[in-house]
Amino acid sequence: MKIEPFGDQAVRVIFGDKIAPSVQFQINQFLIQFDRSPFHGFIEYVPAYTNVVFYYNPFDVIQGGRKDCSAQRQVMDYLEALFKRVDRNSGNEGKRRVIHIPVCYGGIFGPDLHEVAALHHLTRDEVIAKHSSPDYLVYMLGFAPGFPFLGGLPEELATPRRATPRLKIAAGSVGIAGKQTGAYPLESPGGWQIIGRTPIPLFTPKVNPPTLLTAGDLVKFDPITEAEYVRLKEEHS
């Protein structure tokens, strides 16, 4: 573990240099511990693949701490001490939340399913079976509200982005870009290969937290028919 300055109002705590479930787990354990005893002046943290940024108000840190030492130094010391405590107590890989996301693959919802299948010399059904079999790990959210950065795409499905990005990709679209897979919470432009769409919202502005997923969750894509898509879509609108 290493702590680096990130500007004058944040520090970055680094847990590893490779994307791995064990690193994500360590980050989660640390944040659970941190939530129990945040420091005075803490604003928020943002976890990512290998590190977490802690934002703070330096004025408040100094007010609640020492006057003879920079706020950044005090925050670093606090997080370092906390890390040592967590390290000693860390147990086994705990239970993760599994979120099932129904997906209608192909057809109008997944215009690129064909192309992805053809590229990998697979049938349409084989792509669906391969894409819907793993438990994907949510490493982080970013880019847009509720947009998950998922790990675990089978290598044989890795597909380059489209040569020409689409100007409009519907909310709920499930796609592949390189070694990544994910789902768009909002309508946006993008170059992902779109293979299906989910009828359930990933961004839920009236609920706290306003997103279906949180870092550390596992995601399972469940194939559904068009009829089921329509029914679920109605249920969620």
Added chain:
Amino acid sequence: MTLTLLQKGFASSVQDLGRFGFQRYGIIVGGVMDPPSAKLANWLVGNLESAALIEYSFIGPSVLFTEDTLFALTGADSHPNLDGREIGTGRPCLARKGEILTVGGLVSGSRGYLAVAGGIDTPEWFGSRSTYERAGQGGFKGRLLQDQDQLPIGKPSELATRILKEMSHSGATTTQWFFSFRRTYRGTKTIRIIPDMLWNRFSEDSRHAFLSTDYQITASSDRMGYRLEGKKLELDQPLELYSEAVTNGSIQVPRSGQPIILLTDHQSTGGYPRIAQVASVDLPVLAQLAPNSKLHFLQISVEEAETLLVNHWKDLDWLRRKVQAQLVSILH
């Protein structure tokens, strides 16, 4: 009570000091681009500094007041008038029912603020009224303001109510005194930066160019960030980087080699290499610079940056008390 927008100005939106605590869900902080100016506007009308107000860029709005209203303009300078009377900026002003405020084009600086006593009272979304356009949340209906929008106004503070009555009795429109940060936006602006962790991975030529040559703000710049143009910046060798949290003032370098400074409406995460971080104390000035402005980056240490910021906040607190005292003096 409401306020009617006759002309929206440019990119006008409802903002406050931002939405904190939700970046881990991919939800941006947002908020005003120039917090000291926004705070000053709120103080001048007896609001808490966190009250929502209108931010506009380059061209200010025209507003019809439907009740007697205490308001203040801060940030970029313009020649505002109230029903034809010049009123100036940085001071509390009284608009009578039916009067029209015309802010007009901004002459120095890029962003201005209109605060009204009681604040803009649109619904809060996750603790803030800041407009989050992309998600269609916060602000007024989750979007930029349009002509004819009617914005709800909250209940003015006790102090604001008394000042409004006093000015109403005396027939005053505004005060002799005013507050100004006395900033200048002309010429090449020095922006202080702290090298990022990847600083040494940029080529020596790039690091040298970054600190010794000017970078110009291009026209493709907005609340999300400023795209700059200048000497190309390059890594010594390509790096595989993963997405991670980025923040206000992060200077990232995409493959084009032309740096981008992330600002208030930046996404919560990014994956480009970052060469440096703007010292927070210089962000409000940066937010006021228009396209074509030239920047000169000056390297300082993170400890210096923190000290500058803490002292700046202490100065602001002194200003807050000074404004309070001036407001109270209106009542005597």
